[in-house]
Amino acid sequence: MATDERHDDPQHAVALVAATLGGVLVTGQSRMNGELSRTIEAPIQAAVYSFGSGLLLLLALLVVPDIRAGIARIRDALREGRLRWWQCLGGMGGALFVAVQTYAVPLVGVAVFTVATVAGQTGNALVVDRFGIGPGGRRPVALGRVLAAGLAIVGVAITVSGSLGEGGLAVLPVVLAVLVGGGVALQQGVNARVNLESLNVLSTTAQHFATGTTLLLVIAAVQLGRGSYSPTDFDGVPWWAWWGGLLGIAYIAIAAWAVQHVGVLVFGLALLTGQLGSALLVDVLWPTAGREVNLSMVLGLAVTLAAAALAGWFARPRRRVRG
Template sequence: MSTEPLRGRARSPAIAAATAAGAVLALQAWINGRLGEALDDGVAAATVSDGLSFVLLAALCPFLPEFRRGTGRLARRTRGGTPALRPWHFLGGIVGGVVVLSQATSTAALGTALYTVALVAGQTLSGLCVDHRGIGPGAATPVDARRLTGAAVALAAVTVPLLGSLTAETIWLALLPFAAGIGLSWQMAVNGRLNAVAGSPYPSVALNFLLGVLVVSAAMGIDLALTGPPRHWPHDPLLYTGGLLGVAFVLASVLLVRHIGVLVMGLAMVGGQTVGSLVIDLAAGGGRPTGLTTLLSSAAIVVAAVLASRPGARPATTPSEPSELSDQHTPVPERQWT
């Protein structure tokens, strides 16, 4: 499996796939939000979504040779080597659990479009820090005036839709996806690093959902103690497909970030999330109406992502896939956390 970055016209299909992955995330948010609304329990909906994903992966991954080889490479690299792996490189799945919880508890009330505005605003701001620190599988991208302007636009875009309905509930609900978005860029970066070392996306995808299901299970334990189990389970099978969409999204992001870089991947995903969420809200209705301020904020988020992407930035390079007889990789620059 090649891990070389794509260039020129060869990148177009990968960018289109990244855009589609963003739309998949918006659709997952809508489905999990509807399930949470039907159960009257967002935490239970998140547990169902991540739980089904984990069961599917646990049943399939042990039979995939790439999964076994990649897991072995990761295990060897934790004992030393270049590029070095730190314990926090393996914790990206915690963010996945937080994202699913935010989907199930806030999407129905905010509407898919406004939820996505808050999510990608946090994602854009976090992307500045992640790229500056060189946390992902490529070299660091320093913060400049253009990227700072993009961050300011992202902050304005997430606050403007809330000005007309500033209540304690609205603010707290919007903070959930905003915080999840902050973690999302970091998750993409550490997953990309794990993928570069493993030479396969499957170990990092499986680890993501293992940690995600632990997060939502802990939240479910508290929820059961406080409110008890849901009293009604909907019969619509569509409401139980959020977990499958989550697997597709994580797998796509892990595969594509190696070829087009974190910056381009994030930009394409923002476009897919924004357009997808607006289409879903217009087609399905429900939640908060998609008004002019939400439309303008969605457009501003895309502008912010463009501004935050450094012009001419080259996609992050990743080491070639290791052979079965060698565990050597090209060094990956990383700024150490202090």
């Protein structure tokens, strides 16, 4: 007779902690890039700087043989068909996320931007796991996972409801944040797949940043051709707003490793734990767009944290025990 018994997997637990830390990093990046965009009044240029500075740092790290070897393994996997070309485009989702981030955060604040992206990310994560886009293969859409995702979306709705009641919430930034949040779930899945081939998170991250920077440069070139883009200086940018690219590197590296162990949905919900808690703290200490933290934000945080805990419980690994 065989029964299922839950057990503790050290890598699973570490991946959940890492995902929570990743959420803190994303919040910090949002505040930095939002301030950079607000100061220079040019969201695309701020996004190009954020992604481009990260890429330059990663290119400097190519002196490390293991990173170069990882990039060579990605190339070989593409050539031999173990990777599809579209699986190497995760950086485009990241680029669009940063572009919307630099536009939306100055308008709606870090907390509202965060919960809007989480809505898109949580919904699409079920699809990504169901179709096996990540390295863990197809993951069943079990009732517990659906309940966790639904509870997270309820938490998002509660959080945003307070701002809607104020009558001052810009709709377009929120809609765009939901859309790029959906792209983040896909990005996490394909980057984790690339990391299985590269065997080096910094090699995976370098490939991600190269693709994303290319897309942002194309967008900037289109704006320049249409006359809607003009180079600007960076006078007045505070010292702490320059480091969004570095935090982006750390986040992508964490995601590329952790998604392999917990799947896209659970990673996203653990990420949410760090994101929302730190986003509320940032908006309390360094508010943007005149937004103040209110009761609905705190209640929404509590509900979404419960969703993350529920998803983590249902996703804990099982082993077969014979008896």
